Each structure stands twice: as C-alpha cells, then as structure tokens.
Amino acid sequence: MSTTRLQEVLICFGKQKQTDIATANTGAEMWRFGKLNAALANPKLNTENDAEEFGKGHEFPTQSFQTSWDVSGTLEKYLGAEIAAWAMAFGLGKVVKSGTTPNFTYTCTPLMPASGDAAELPYFSFVEQIRPGAGVVLDRMAVGCVVEGWTISIGSGPGRANSKITIEFAGSGKVIEPSAITMPAATVEKLLPSASLALTINGVNYVSNKNIVSLETGWKNNVRMDAGFYPGSGFQTAGDATSGAIRGRLEFGNRQGTLRFTARFESGSTELAKLRNQSTGTAVLSLTYDANNSLEITWQKVSFATAEVGETDGIVTVAVECLPMYDAANGIVSAVAKCGADNICQ
Amino acid sequence: MSEGNTVWLRPPWGEGEPQEFDAKPEVLVPHMVAGWSQCEPPASREVVTEDVHD
Numbered sequence: 577m578s579t580t581r582l583q584e585v586l587i588c589f590g591k592q593k594q595t596d597i598a599t600a601n602t603g604a605e606m607w608r609f610g611k612l613n614a615a616l617a618n619p620k621l622n623t624e625n626d627a628e629e630f631g632k633g634h635e636f637p638t639q640s641f642q643t644s645w646d647v648s649g650t651l652e653k654y655l656g657a658e659i660a661a662w663a664m665a666f667g668l669g670k671v672v673k674s675g676t677t678p679n680f681t682y683t684c685t686p687l688m689p690a691s692g693d694a695a696e697l698p699y700f701s702f703v704e705q706i707r708p709g710a711g712v713v714l715d716r717m718a719v720g721c722v723v724e725g726w727t728i729s730i731g732s733g734p735g736r737a738n739s740k741i742t743i744e745f746a747g748s749g750k751v752i753e754p755s756a757i758t759m760p761a762a763t764v765e766k767l768l769p770s771a772s773l774a775l776t777i778n779g780v781n782y783v784s785n786k787n788i789v790s791l792e793t794g795w796k797n798n799v800r801m802d803a804g805f806y807p808g809s810g811f812q813t814a815g816d817a818t819s820g821a822i823r824g825r826l827e828f829g830n831r832q833g834t835l836r837f838t839a840r841f842e843s844g845s846t847e848l849a850k851l852r853n854q855s856t857g858t859a860v861l862s863l864t865y866d867a868n869n870s871l872e873i874t875w876q877k878v879s880f881a882t883a884e885v886g887e888t889d890g891i892v893t894v895a896v897e898c899l900p901m902y903d904a905a906n907g908i909v910s911a912v913a914k915c916g917a918d919n920i921c922q
Numbered sequence: 923m924s925e926g927n928t929v930w931l932r933p934p935w936g937e938g939e940p941q942e943f944d945a946k947p948e949v950l951v952p953h954m955v956a957g958w959s960q961c962e963p964p965a966s967r968e969v970v971t972e973d974v975h976d
Contacts (some may be wrong), residue, residue: 672945673960675945685954691955906951906952907955
C-alpha cells in the first residue's frame with residue numbers, strides 16, 4: 577500500500593490578485609513556493625442539526641444541515657524577496673508598482689477607507705496538491721483568500737532560520753475540487769538573510785552599534801470573518817441553498833502593527849530614557865539580497881511602550897515593545913519591496 | 923504603468939486628473955496615504971503610430 581508523505585505536498589497561489597472574491601486565479605496568474613510548516617489549509621464545513629427544535633417528541637437530532645464554509649491557513653517560510661513583496665502587497669493592501677525587469681519595486685501601504693480606499697483586501701486563490709491526476713491524493717483550490725497577517729522574525733545566528741516570515745490567510749469558503757490548475761515551476765527565491773539587516777529605531781542604529789539581538793515585526797488585519805456572510809453572500813454550489821454559505825466579502829477590522837526587539841544594554845543605552853520621555857521617531861528595517869532584491873519596512877512613528885532589562889545568554893539585554901503610531905503625513909507603515917517578479921498583486 | 927522611474931496616480935475619490943510622480947517612497951507614500959492610487963497613463967499620452975502604408 578502506497579503511503580502518502582507530506583513532503584509531496586505542492587502549493588501555489590495567486591501572484592496576481594483575483595478580479596473579485598468569486599473569480600479564481602488562473603494558473604498563469606499563480607506562483608509556486610515551498611514552505612516550512614506541515615499544516616494544510618483544510619476547508620471546514622460547518623453543520624447544524626435539529627436537536628433543539630420542538631415538535632419531534634424527543635431531544636435527539638433527526639437531520640443535519642450544511643450551513644457554512646471556512647478556509648484558513650498558515651505559510652511559514654524563510655524570508656525571501658519574492659514572498660516578502662507578496663506578503664506586503666496582499667497584507668497591507670495598497671500597492672504602487674514601478675521599475676522594470678529585473679528590478680520591480682512595490683511600494684505598499686495599508687488601505688485607508690477614510691481617504692477613499694476599499695475596506696476589502698486583495699483576493700488570491702490558494703492551491704494544494706498531492707499527486708494530482710490519476711493517482712490524486714489531494715487537489716483543491718480555495719478561492720477568495722486574503723492575508724490575515726504577517727510576522728517577520730529576525731534572530732542572531734548563522735542559519736536561514738534566523739530570517740523567517742509567517743503569513744496567515746483566510747478564505748471566503750469557496751473551494752474548487754479538483755483545482756484544474758497545472759502546478760507552475762517552483763519560484764527561484766532570493767533569500768533575505770539576517771546578516772543583511774539594517775535597523776534604525778528612534779534615532780539609534782542598532783546594527784552599527786552591534787547591539788541588536790533579535791527583532792519581530794508584524795501586521796494583523798483582524799479580518800471581519802462573520803461579516804462576510806450577509807444576505808445574498810452565496811453558496812458553495814451556486815444556486816444550491818443546501819451546499820453551505822460562503823462569504824461574499826472579506827474586510828479588514830481594526831488593524832494592528834507590532835514591532836519588538838531585544839538589544840544589548842550597556843552604559844549609554846537610551847531605551848529606558850526614551851520610555852520615560854515617550855520619545856517618538858521612525859523605525860526603519862531593511863534586508864537585502866542585492867540591489868534588485870530587498871525589503872524595507874518603515875514604521876512612521878513609534879514610541880516605546882515597554883522596555884525591560886534582562887539577559888540573553890548571560891549578556892545584559894533590554895527587551896523593547898514599540899507602539900506604532902499614525903503619522904499625519906506618512907500613515908502608520910510603508911514597505912518598499914524589490915524583486916524580479918512582475919505583476920505582484922496587480 | 924511608468925515612463926522611466928515615474929508612475930501615474932489618480933486622486934482620491936476619483937476626483938481630478940491623474941498625475942505623474944517620481945517613483946520614490948518619500949513621494950509615493952504620503953500620496954498613497956492620502957488616497958491616491960496607481961492608474962494607467964492618460965490615453966492622450968499614448969504613442970500614436972502613423973499609418974505605415976501611406
């Protein structure tokens with residue numbers, strides 16, 4: 577008997593955005609990546625039954641009903657220029673593309689409904705396959721997915737694991753099985769290693785003073801999942817009211833940015849004073865493969881929310897939690913992602 | 923979308939004419955936050971090729 581091992585799983589997803597939540601990406605609009613985590617994006621069918629209804633003469637269920645569908649998943653990857661650009665574009669939602677091959681530049685900011693932007697995030701399709709074709713084990717496509725959030729973790733040490741990105745996504749619930757997608761060739765990735773970090777926070781260059789130990793930054797859209805089900809939002813099988821409801825929109829909720837870091841603490845370190853003074857400044861971090869492949873994230877205005885002196889491997893360090901704030905001119909965060917891939921989120 | 927290293931953005935709420943901007947973060951980010959969005963260059967700027975059969 578043939579055993580199916582998870583190393584066989586292939587994933588691809590929309591490099592380009594869908595035209596709307598219900599229209600799946602085509603194969604030509606997708607790209608393929610490897611990943612580090614084993615978890616699959618399992619579609620979940622929610623059911624109800626009639627156990628609590630009166631008129632049956634007993635308390636037991638006699639019928640069950642398909643009510644709605646959920647899809648969610650997580651991608652863990654070593655941070656590369658291509659996936660970084662994708663996560664920034666789909667995660668923040670607003671993108672301006674410039675440049676030409678091999679240096680496309682994606683300038684990304686969060687959508688601002690108060691300035692006329694949509695509250696719906698850009699949609700993509702997500703495909704998982706294991707032995708597609710005659711001996712298929714798994715072949716499905718979740719349509720209408722959005723990036724719920726991303727987290728970039730930078731650590732100290734020599735390996736690739738010291739620069740990682742975790743991307744959470746959620747879907748409308750629409751699933752096409754089999755996907756009918758021919759898996760594209762694997763994307764050649766340009767890794768953005770920890771050793772390439774440049775980091776200035778609140779006026780301090782933590783790389784030139786050799787004090788940075790680790791850093792984590794992230795964005796969360798807090799997507800209003802239940803609000804996606806509205807009267808008329810549709811069904812898994814169009815026109816079949818028994819097939820379970822799917823979402824007709826995925827809007828972000830109250831979004832949150834995070835930035836925390838640990839640095840060596842020594843005579844002259846300013847973190848505690850800045851906490852007391854509530855000093856504000858920008859936080860700019862960048863990671864670089866080469867001139868054409870990089871990521872720069874700018875938190876436009878941060879103060880220190882907490883700063884605690886402790887230790888890391890016997891060295892005195894300070895762990896700082898920053899409070900990203902909204903700057904009147906530049907907003908809360910922007911990302912400039914460079915890579916050789918065209919049409920990301922276009 | 924761009925000529926050289928410029929991009930075209932349309933104003934917030936779709937009011938007004940698209941404008942061309944340098945594709946620099948310090949230029950783009952404040953406009954994006956203010957509601958400007960990327961768009962195609964205006965049709966009047968497209969290159970018109972003369973009929974080569976004349």
